[in-house]
């Protein structure tokens with residue numbers, strides 16, 4: 001049995017050809033992108049039902065940084081984590097917490113280059129975006145960029161893949177309007193303060209006309225300390241963008 005290449009499936013899914021997809025499923029049974037189990041025929045999407053049910057949706061998001069605040073705080077001035085941090089965006093909308101199965105989907109997308117993992121991630125994010133200010137007021141979707149060297153080794157920008165699907169579904173223009181001015185070391189091992197220093201001044205707007213005077217929905221695959229998206233928002237605002245709303249499928253609280 002062959003596993004159908006993700007890129008092909010993705011292209012077909014992108015065209016909305018359900019019939020063609022169903023036919024493909026009959027010929028090539030699919031594996032769940034998170035747990036890897038073969039999925040029974042007729043099961044929709046890229047996650048098995050069990051994995052979909054284990055997504056930890058954000059129940060009480062911080063009105064500012066989008067993290068799960070628990071039952072105690074929901075103030076728009078921020079939670080205990082972000083209250084005293086300068087953030088250049090308006091708010092973060094997150095699909096769920098960065099845990100199984102969203103974590104596996106992000107890994108499949110970034111490290112195994114499984115492009116089709118962008119679809120379930122975008123679906124989860126769209127679900128969370130429904131009815132938010134970001135979905136209502138944004139006029140253009142912009143992804144967080146990769147630096148040229150990393151883009152060449154990964155061959156695609158995972159945030160751009162997710163952003164394109166979001167833009168299509170919200171019927172908004174999509175613009176890769178940001179670029180990295182320098183490579184930045186991975187943020188994973190850094191403290192919040194070191195993360196802010198690491199990305200300071202690392203972004204510039206390469207397409208000011210695409211964002212000037214417009215409210216922006218900024219898409220990143222994972223948001224952790226908010227340092228990267230805040231720095232992107234700063235560059236967008238300096239280039240004349242209106243408000244910047246951040247959207248991410250997976251929020252990693254620190």
Ligand SMILES: [Zn+2]
Nearest residue numbers: 032035048051
């Ligand atoms: Zn599964």
Ligand SMILES: [Zn+2]
Nearest residue numbers: 062065079082
């Ligand atoms: Zn917060």
